[in-house]
Amino acid sequence: MIFEVKELAQLFTNHQGAANDLITIDSVMTDSRKTAKQSLFVPIVGENFDAHQFLGEAIKQGAVAALWQKDQPVPRLAPTEFPLFFVEDTTKALQQVASYYLNKVDPIVVGITGSNGKTTTKDMVASVLATKYQTHKTAGNFNNHIGLPLTVLSMPMDTEAAVLEMGMDRAGEISVLSNLAHPDYAIITNIGESHIENLGSREGIAKAKLEITEGLSSEGTLIIDADEALLEDQKKGSRTVSCGFGDDADYRAAIQRLTDDYSTFTVREHSFELPMAGKHNVKNATYVIALAERLGLSVEEIQKGFRQLEMSAMRFEKHEGHKGSLIINDAYNASPTSMKAIIKVISDLTSKSKKVLILGDMFELGEHSEALHESVAEAIDANIHAVYTIGDHSRKISEAISTTHPTIDTKHFIEKKELSHHVRSLLTEDTVVLIKASRGMKLEELLENLVD
Template sequence: MTIEVLYQIYLKHPKVSTDSRKIAVGGLFFALKGPNFNGNTFAEQALREGAEYAIIDEDEYMHNERYLLVEDVLTALQQLGTYHREQSGAKIIALTGSNGKTTTKELIHSVLAQKYNTIATRGNLNNHIGVPLTLLTIRKDTEIAVIEMGANHQKEIEFLSQLALPDHGYITNFGKAHLEGFGGVEGVIKGKSELFQHLISHEKHIFWNADDPIQAEKLKNYPNKTGFSKGNIANYQILFLSADPYVKLQTEQTEINTNLPGAYNFTNAAIAVVIGLYLKVPLVKIKAGIEAYRPENNRSQILNKKGLEIYLDAYNANPSSMKAAIEAFDKIPAKSKTVLLGDMFELGDEAPMEHQAIADLTANLSFDGLYFVGKNFSRVKTDGNTFSSFEDFSDYLKEHPLEKGAVLIKGSRGMALERILDIL
């Protein structure tokens, strides 16, 4: 079956599912394969649950005309997403980076939605499956789509760029994330920069942070760019006012109060301002969009629980984001401050050194309590408390509950440190 024929079927049934337990009634089910499952085996169930057609790639599951046979289901999904994007009149803004992608995406979406019919990547569907799924949510009236791109190895951002074919792009930063897959920090810079390379080769527009020396070097000879700076060296000057505890910034004599703690969130908000201004969103509406956004899903949240002011940033972590969160937490005004840190994943051979560096950082700051959780953190040299597992840590807290004060919770997704909220 050709993509052109499949596309005509999609236009009549423009809902897509890849999980037979979550079928979009009247839509298409793509029978993807994984390490431990074969989606073809769920095609019949998907049709029973209400899918109109099931796209499969093994002819033994072809029972009637409601089964559509393709050479490879994943490839068909990706090609369909790109084909739909090419037929659409929507402008695509792609973003990647080591830290802050999802928060930045949500801020941009909130700003642009003040003027345009805008969609954005749902949750963190930012990989080779999530990007085409997001592209397939573009509708006739969609004017702008904000597409998040994640990666943990070389050539992945290049591939996702070829799928999404962005008109604009932005890289949040280059940090110590997925060092194992990228092959060190230089590998991270090379891998994330694939977005810039794609945009430059297609003569597309780039948004950039002029205060980032890596971006400044890579884009110094590229004219089609729009950026921000705390100084006066870019298209827009965005001033950082404070983070006490939420980031406050200013441009064109207008103050904008975010709901994001930590100075590291300044650039995330600043680029949303710049993109809004570039796309002619009135500044008053940009301010409204940013101030309306409230973080959720364990990202940059401040919660109050039984006398504790909890800074919850436990969705994910790497050495760069953890350092930024710790240093920001150190600057908040509080009578007592406790840090609960969980292991950082995908660091490869750098893991022992990077975990020790975080422990050393906390030792030089004024915290009243230090708790390190996970196999790597349990091996660091520290005056704080170390636990090899979450279970050991939770058992300890049940016997030694935290008193009043501020608490930072930060760790990789696999640690799921938000579970500690029930104990706190």
């Protein structure tokens, strides 16, 4: 049980049915196609859909109460005693319920945002904190104005630490999430180019990410990228901690060794080993170390958390491919910054000598799209054997590589099937293939033909 129906009656005084009865709520349902016994149904209204029409299905699936938008007629099928709570906007009411429940459970709240690396950092934070606290984290991509409240409302009552990823497309969205969650600790992983189409510039992106401080508790701590000039002013804050590679970082990482499977580095004279490749992941780890120390975790507990790290799907996800090749699926999302970072990781791999990149479109770059796609070629070096692109915009990557690296095999494809067959024909035991693009490209579909 997460609460009783009568608690909702205190939040929403306009209601009908058995709103004051001792009816338990075990979960919250927004999708009436899924079974959820003893649930609260929240019918979301979107641009092209209205879930109010599915009340009957929701009741069959286990709903015992529902929020209800005042401007929607109550269907005749609704049982007389079925509790309905009338609200102006069901999405905002969902956020209100989530805020109430979060205050009720009262865990340590860690909010994480950033253009790149927020999901990886979320997974790291949750893994490390789980060595000491009952920890709950954002699942999948439940990081927006609907997903974050659902993440909170799926939290067990005994949760001691809630790790909440906060995503955005536009200005003002992080503000809503921060003011809902009131984080005790806020992490901004970096400022990249994601959503520059809506925010106009990296300065606009930085301003939007800094909205996470709006709901930060009065004694809260902000943890930021020390190497980002756009966050320079934030370093002056008394409750701000900076992490990175520069000499002025409060938590400065010094890399000792990078391999295909792990990274070793030191922070404040302590040595750590991360079961992940890439310099960018070392920086993400410094945020976690800074946070963990403030929560009283020892170096041994932090290292234990790193060792037991489990990453979310499609983040440097390794598969054994055709003929013993290595296929790395990082197709969950992409920006110029993240694409360049992972290309560097592939270039530095030592276990495979034949390196093939499959790169797709990066979305929401607006008028900057052409130049930013072309800029990806800057990350390509002689260690890369072939680069194949697919999509409307990624052709610019192939064109730039043809000019800057004429010895690298590069081609632009229109169809996924043709691309996957071509790459499959190249696979050997000594081949590694990277798949990277924005989520909408669905390049994980290529795995079916590349992985036996």
